[in-house]
Amino acid sequence: MPLVADGTADRGAVVALALEQRLIIPADRRSFLHLAARSADAGLPASAAFFDALAEGETLASDRLGALLAACRVGERQAREYVPAAGCQAYPAYVAWLAFNGEPADVVLALTANFAAWGGYCATLARALRARYGFPDAACAFFDFFAEPSPDLGRNALAALEEGLSRDTLTPRTALRQGHLLQEYEGMFWSSLADRAGAARP
Structure with missing residues (x-):
């Protein structure tokens, strides 16, 4: 991240970041839809609404990814043949x-902390x-899209957490452990990108 920020990271x-996200976005969307369905089945409408909103967000992000791939000059064949890094896909x-x-x-709390x-x-x-590349x-x-905080998502998260507390299904210690793991997998994502970019240099 610091190398990209100062413009010294290899293009x-x-x-690689764009190609990894091309795989991550649809995977996360399916996960959020499954969480929404589980929440609805368990009678947790606020949690269902939170995860439905996340899934919709992934759809909107996917719509914006094409322009990034085009700017990176990624063709259809390159995208199709790209082999993802395990560390990037751990998250x-x-x-x-x-x-x-x-x-x-618990998942609502863990995800919100990482967002x-x-x-x-x-x-x-x-x-x-924009400035360096x-x-x-x-x-x-x-x-x-991801950089701007969403007030609606914050309200949805709060409602889901209040619902979990009222139903005695929120376990902060478990959510904290899950949040820590998400942060570690996030770190793996960036370090794996750095390793891949370094290996690609002559």
């Missing part, structure tokens, strides 16, 4: 695990790609 790191794999095994209220960090990274990337606004829209 290949941005290409969505754990989100999928949470979708099947986590208590919805602030992800939003900060996206804000840095949006600025750097000459990317147009359309190519940065993917990062702009």
Whole structure:
């Protein structure tokens, strides 16, 4: 992240980031839809609304990803043949695990805590790609989308947490552990990108 911010990161790191997100976005969307369905089945409408909103957000992010891939000059064949880094895909794999095994209220808290960090990274990337790499606004829209805090999502999260407390299904210690793991997988994502970009240099 610091190398992208000051413009010294290889452009290949941005290409890899876009290609990894091309796989992560649909995976997370399916995980959130599954969590929404589980919440609805359990009679937790506020949690269901939170996860439905997250799934819709992934759809909107996916709509913006094409311009980033185009700015990176990623063709259809390159995208199809790209081999993802295991460290980059660990985060969505754990989100999928949470979708099947986590208590919805705990997952709401764990995800919400991590979103602030992800939003900060996206804000840095949006600025750097414009200023240091000459990317147009359309190519940065993917990062702009995640960088701006959503008041509606915050209200949805609060309602879901209050619902979990009232139903005695929120376990802060478990949510904290899950949140820590999400942060560690987030770190793996960035370090894996750095390793891949370094290996790509001559």
